[in-house]
Amino acid sequence: MQERAMPHNTSAGQRGSHVVVIGAGWAGWGAAKGLCEAGVRVTLVDGMADPTGSQPVTTKSGKPFEAGTRGFWKDYPNINALTEELDVGSIYTGFTTSAFWSPDGLEATAPVFGESPQWPSPLGQVLATVTNFKRLPVRDRLSIAGLLYAILDLNRSDRVFQHYDDLNAQALFVRLGISDRMIDDFLRPTLLVGLFKPPEELSAAVAMELLYYYALAHQDSFDVRWIKSKSIAEHLFQPLSRRLVARHDLRVLGGTLARRLHVSAATHVVRSVELQDVRTGDITVLEDVDAVVLAVGAKGLKALMSESPECSKAAPELVAAASLGSIDVVSSRLWLDRYVPIAYPANVFSRFSALQGAGGTFFMLDQLQRDSEQALWGDEPPQGSVVASDFYNAAGIAAMPDQEIMDCLMHQLLPFTHPEFRNAKVVDAEVRRYPGSVSHFSPGSFRKRPPLETSIPSIVCAGDWVRMGDREHGAKGLCQERAYVCGLEAANSLIRRNLVKGSDPSKTLQHPVIPIRADEPQVVLGRALNKLVMGPIEGFGLKLPWFG
Ligand SMILES: Cc1cc2nc3c(=O)[nH]c(=O)nc-3n(C[C@H](O)[C@H](O)[C@H](O)COP(=O)(O)OP(=O)(O)OC[C@H]3O[C@@H](n4cnc5c(N)ncnc54)[C@H](O)[C@@H]3O)c2cc1C
Known part of the structure; x- marks a missing residue:
């Protein structure tokens, strides 16, 4: 292992400040875009070999693979704006219907609500349950009413939000009188695939934020679409990285882990960042760092803080955030010898014991990526359906051998959704594990989640799990839009506080951030009335029963 300083050929005076962005997911790309376009020099580092999407991920047999199939919901205005700005053409499918399956068959479908007449929310969604919930008795459906009230109450004040965060979602559902069947058949699978944990392991506050943002804010909030060919990295990160490299000299270091942040104990200023080449183990040091x-x-x-003692001491909130848990994910793809004509391209597994407590989804890529089906098969002629399946909260599944995971899909899960899966043979398959790769919004975790701005002014945080304070955005939960927006806000925070400057200070501007659609009037009114009533009630020392 060698250690050397990594030179940067131009001085900060000539070209503005230098920021190291650690992590090249949506948040890192958002921060890099905001800073580069403000004229700031940026080095973006990530442990993955190619964070730019220019070298597509393939299987051993040369077929494309993506870690998780990710949807783009209706209210992703900043990612939509990025897509337009990059001028990448039509990369998304139309909005699709999603289906929920249990061992009993089809449980429910989530239709494309944007195609029907729009009602004030949640009227349209409630009416849709009449036809779209196939088995759940009406009294179970109605038992969700209390949750609608709690969602109105959630943001009454910071203190109330905190109380909801301390509760686990299952306890809240039970205290609100939601029926076991409604919880087990609908809320549990929804949370398992939305926040990747069952309700008893989730903050009630974040669970309600998710349900509101994705399903209740507007009738068409749940409308979702997908990439219609290749991968998100190829369609969005690749053109973005090319543009930032060509126009703004962005430096991207793939296969490189940030190992240590050197912070001056006296001045609390970041001095340098130590990097490690994943392949060779060689250490380099970025010396001219103005912010991170x-x-x-x-x-x-966690890994970074354990190696960065001065930083941990100066910003204990980062150590607290590092102590939070994260969730294992397993992604798989099956290439089949025949087409399975299932009616829905996007699907959720619910209540299957074979899942061992995991959440599960599957996507018919031969339907979502119909127009570029050949690419799904690499150099081979297409033979049949290509099924991408993801498992969340997947410690149990991850411990199984690949063959058992494939057998589980082919024998214990997929045949319940369409009988033709029983006749299908797997001609190729790939399984990949991503331990601890996703944020876990556990009960009481809100206080510990990293803040956008830390005690060290020149260190900011970005990502789906970051608390944005007064810059908070309406996109919630494990969500690409939230991560991207938070990256933009991290860049804006450094610029707004004059902690970094571009090469031309008069052009060091903040990146625009687009809010999601405004809350509907009945929601605004409901919240205001609730606040009016609850203020005096709490003044008498009375509490809502679920806070008892
Ligand atoms: C299987 C799956 C399905 C999903 N489905 C959807 C969906 O349908 N719709 C949706 O909107 N969202 C979905 N999400 C969630 C969404 O993808 C995330 O919320 C979002 O991508 C998070 O982005 P991020 O930048 O905050 O974090 P990440 O994408 O996790 O990026 C963090 C990066 O940091 C890098 N890193 C970590 N430590 C270091 C280090 N020391 N040095 C250098 N690099 C480091 C990692 O390699 C990683 O690339 C899904 C997630 C998964 C896993």
Whole structure:
């Protein structure tokens, strides 16, 4: 292992400040874009070999693979703006219907609500349950009413939000009188695939934020679409990285882990960042660092903080954030010898014991990527369906051998959704594990989640799990839009506080951030009335029963 200083050929005076962005997910790319376009020099580092999407990920047999199939919901205005700005053409499918399956068959479908007449929310969604919930009795459906009230109450004040965060979602659901069947058949699978944990392991506050943002804010909030060919990295990160490299000299270091942040104990200023080449183990040091964006998850932060004693001491909130848990994910792809004509391209597994407590989804890529089907098969002629399946909260599944995971899909899960899966043979398959790769919003975790701005002014945080304070955005939960927006806000924070300057200070501007659609009037009114009533009630020392 060697250690050397990594030179940067131009001085800060000539070309503005230099920021190291650690982590090249949506948050890191958001921060890099905001800073580069403000004229700031940026080095973006990530442990993955190619964070720019220019070398597509393939299987051993040369077929494309992506870690997780990710949807783009209706209210992703900043990612939509990026897509337009990059002028990448039509990269998304139309909005699709999603289906929920249990061992009993089809449980429910989530239709494309934007195609029907729009009602004030949640009227349209409630009416849709009449036809779209196939088995759940009406009294179970109605038992969710209390949750609608709690969602109105959630943001009454910071203190109330904190109380909800301290509760686990299962306890809240039970105290609100939601029926076991409604919880087990609908809320549990929804949370398992939305926040990747069952309700008893989730903050009630974050669970409600998710349900509101993705399903309740507007009738068409749940409308979702997908990339219609290749991968997100190829369609969005690749053109973005090319543009930032060509126009703004962005430096991207793939296969490189940030190992240590050197912070002056006396002045609390970041001095340098130590990097390690993943392949060779060689150490280099970036010396001319003016600020750092930490765009990593809990696992990455834990590793960094354990090696950065001055930083840990000066910003104990980062150590607290690093102590939060993260979730294992397993992604797989099956290439089949025949087409399975299932009616829905995007699907959720619910209540299957074979999942061992994990959440599960599957996507018919031959349907979502119909127009570029050949690419799904690499150099081979297409033979049939290509099924991408993801498992969340997947410690149990991850411990199984690849063959058992494939057998589980082919024999214990997929045949319940369409009988033709029983006749299909797997001609190729790939399984990959991503331990600790996703933020876990556990009960009481809100206080510990990293803040956008830390006690060290020149270190900011970005990512789906970051608390944005007065810059908070309406996109919630494990969500690409939230991560991207938070990256933009991290860049804006450094610029706004004059902690970094571009080469031309008069052009060091903040990146625009687009809010999601405004809350509907009945929600605004409901919240205001609730606040009016609850203020005096709490003044008498009375509490809502679920806070008892
Ligand atoms: C299987 C799956 C399905 C999903 N489905 C959806 C969906 O349908 N819709 C949706 O909107 N969202 C979905 N999400 C969530 C969404 O992808 C995330 O919320 C979002 O991508 C998080 O972005 P991020 O930049 O905050 O974090 P990440 O994407 O996790 O990026 C963090 C990066 O930091 C790097 N890193 C960590 N430590 C270091 C270090 N020391 N040095 C250098 N680099 C480091 C990591 O390699 C990683 O690339 C899904 C996630 C998964 C896993």
